[in-house]
Amino acid sequence: MSVLPLAGITVLDLSRLLPGPFCSLMLADFGADVIKVEDTGMGDYVRWSGPAVPGVERSARSARFLALNRNKRSVRLDLKSEGGKSAFLTLVGQADVVLESFRPGVLERLGLGHEVLRAQNPGLVVCAISGYGADGPMAQRAGHDMNYLGRVGLLALTGDVDSDMVPPGAPVADIGGGALMGVVGILAALRHRDRTGEGQFVDIAMADGALSWLGMDAAAALMGEPPRRGRLTLGGNAVCYRPYRCRDGWVTMGAVEPKFFAAWCHGVGREELVDSQFEEPGSAAHAEICAIFAARTRAEWTAFAVEHDCCVEPVLELDEALGSEQVLARGMVVEIDQPGAEVPVRMLGVPVRMSHTPGDPGRLPAPSLGEHTVAVLEQAGLASEEIDALLASGAAAGPPDAAISWSFLP
Numbered sequence: 333m334s335v336l337p338l339a340g341i342t343v344l345d346l347s348r349l350l351p352g353p354f355c356s357l358m359l360a361d362f363g364a365d366v367i368k369v370e371d372t373g374m375g376d377y378v379r380w381s382g383p384a385v386p387g388v389e390r391s392a393r394s395a396r397f398l399a400l401n402r403n404k405r406s407v408r409l410d411l412k413s414e415g416g417k418s419a420f421l422t423l424v425g426q427a428d429v430v431l432e433s434f435r436p437g438v439l440e441r442l443g444l445g446h447e448v449l450r451a452q453n454p455g456l457v458v459c460a461i462s463g464y465g466a467d468g469p470m471a472q473r474a475g476h477d478m479n480y481l482g483r484v485g486l487l488a489l490t491g492d493v494d495s496d497m498v499p500p501g502a503p504v505a506d507i508g509g510g511a512l513m514g515v516v517g518i519l520a521a522l523r524h525r526d527r528t529g530e531g532q533f534v535d536i537a538m539a540d541g542a543l544s545w546l547g548m549d550a551a552a553a554l555m556g557e558p559p560r561r562g563r564l565t566l567g568g569n570a571v572c573y574r575p576y577r578c579r580d581g582w583v584t585m586g587a588v589e590p591k592f593f594a595a596w597c598h599g600v601g602r603e604e605l606v607d608s609q610f611e612e613p614g615s616a617a618h619a620e621i622c623a624i625f626a627a628r629t630r631a632e633w634t635a636f637a638v639e640h641d642c643c644v645e646p647v648l649e650l651d652e653a654l655g656s657e658q659v660l661a662r663g664m665v666v667e668i669d670q671p672g673a674e675v676p677v678r679m680l681g682v683p684v685r686m687s688h689t690p691g692d693p694g695r696l697p698a699p700s701l702g703e704h705t706v707a708v709l710e711q712a713g714l715a716s717e718e719i720d721a722l723l724a725s726g727a728a729a730g731p732p733d734a735a736i737s738w739s740f741l742p
Contacts, residue, residue, distance in 0.1 A: 336363025337689045341522070344369050344423055345404070347433035348376040350503060351461050351510035351538060353400040356431055358515045360403035361682045361691035364429075367708055368406045368699065369420065372729040375408065375701045376401070387672040391701035391732060398698040399679040402668055406699035407708045408729040411442050415727030420444065422712050424452045428525075429518055433461045436471045446533045456531040457521040461510045465537030477538075480505035484543035485550075492613065493562030509541025562613075570610045571618045575647060576625035582647035583625060583633045592643045599640035600624050670697045702730045 341364040345356040353368075353376065360366040370376055375391065378400060384393040392398065407423075410416040421444075424430060430449055432439060439445050446458045463480060464470035470483075478499045481487040486504065487497060517534035525531055543550070549559045561567070565588070568574050572587045587593035593609045602624065608617035625633070630646040637644040648656065654665055664683065667676035682691035705728055709719045722728035 334689050336692060337686075339363035341365065341429065342427045343367065343429040343431055344420075344427045345431045347431055347461065349378055349433070350400070351506045351514070352431055352433040353378070354507055354511035355459075355461065355514040355518075356404065357400055357402070358511070358684075359429075359518065360695075361693050362684075362689070363692070363695075366404040367423070367427075367704070368401065368404050369411075369423075370406055370408050370701060372408050372410045372416075372726060375406070379701060385670065385673050385677055387674055388670055389672055389700045389731075392670070392698050392703075395677070395679075398668070398670060398677055401698040402679070402693060403696045404699055405696070405704035405708060406702055407705040408702035409705075410727050410729075411444065413725070413727040415722050415725055417443060419709060419712075419714065419722055419728060421449075421452050422714065423708070424449050424456065426712060427453065427456065428522065429457045429459065431459045431461070431514070431518070435474070436460070436462055436466045450531055450533075454531055455525050455529055457518055457525065457534060458531070459514050459518050459521075459534040459536060461514050461536045461538065463537065464539050466533075466535045468537075470539075475539075477503040477505045480509065480539040480542050484539050484546070486542055486546055489546070489549065489559060489561050489564060489567055491561055492568055493560075495562075504545065505538040505542040508545060509543075510536055510538035513541040513544075565610070569612055571613065571615070571621050572609045574613065576622060578625050578633055579627065579629045581630045583630060584645050584647060585621075585625075586643040586645075588643075592641070595640045596642035596644065599636060599642060666693050668694045668697065700731050702732065705730045 338359055341359070343356055343359055343364050343366045345352060345366050346369050347353055347356070348370075356364075356366045368376065374380065376397065378397045379391050379394055381394050382396040385395055385398065388398075409420055411420060446460070449458055450456050460466060462471070463475040464473055475483075478487065481499065481504060487499065490500060491497060514534070514536045517536055521532050521534050549564070552559060559567075563569050566573060572585060572593045575582050575584050585596065587596055587609070590609060594606050597603055597605045602620070605617055605620065608615070611617045628636070633644055634646050636642075653659055659665060663681045665678055666681040667678055670677045679693075682693050684691060706719055709722070709728065710716075719728070723730065
């Protein structure tokens, strides 16, 4: 297999939960050596969250944790202690990237601010993923995905005119606004460093990233024509672009281009509806289309779409999607060997397909808490006596006692 494109890049990942770990997962799958720097307590909270994989060591048993943290190593350091800070700075001196997701100012209070880190390593890229960014009036505001979507106008545009507001089924701000923007920022900063030798600070606000998803709608709003919920063509305000209830579930129609809507109309034998493509919900045409969709099953509509090429697809439950021919053919469900598990653990694959240097989701299993503390510190050049002293003082820690167990999210 060819050398992975990010081989030789070392990332110190101080983040936990979802946005930061998803960001570093993308880097790890393409070859970066991602070292999770976890605290000497419970570490990344996701370790103790959700369904467990039987037989796997307790701190790496969470299926959610395994999915986000394959191809990474774990060390435990107490960054509030002088010994832990010193050990971390030693690692920083040999790293390419530090990724963190604390509230702005936390690292500074620990004596490990971005300028301190870059003084230790001038070529270092420091990426911070936070809710509202490193500056601005809301920098210190706590929040989660739905808060960011509400703040930037995205939630207000979601749904029909008179429907209750509900958050989207995926964390758009966490992943789209935070994790993926972080990947872009890190790779761009590394490219700059390749040319100049200069590191820099990458400031990612999940709210900023989520707002950027509204680029076209924001352009209209900035011209004095702000869109409103239920009034967007791509938000359900046209009969050609909506979900429809069928006999045994739901299907989607995405026939924005006239040729696709015309193909659907001809296929169902209702040519008179062709000129009604952009009529609104509640219209007579909408009622007619609802009745037509309700008369057939999802499977029948799927077969219809194959025949008529009209942008109609079934709405699948997640478990159905994961078993679908399309998902499996694209390699989006993979099996990863995890120590202790009786069978390989199934999880999502790498979504970025590359012809010469494809990502590898199975280089390393997800790490137990503190599994690599000693090995990473040795690799950084610390003598065995120094490592023993760090462990003895509690400034560093290896795997926790087997009797310790925490729980976090359901």
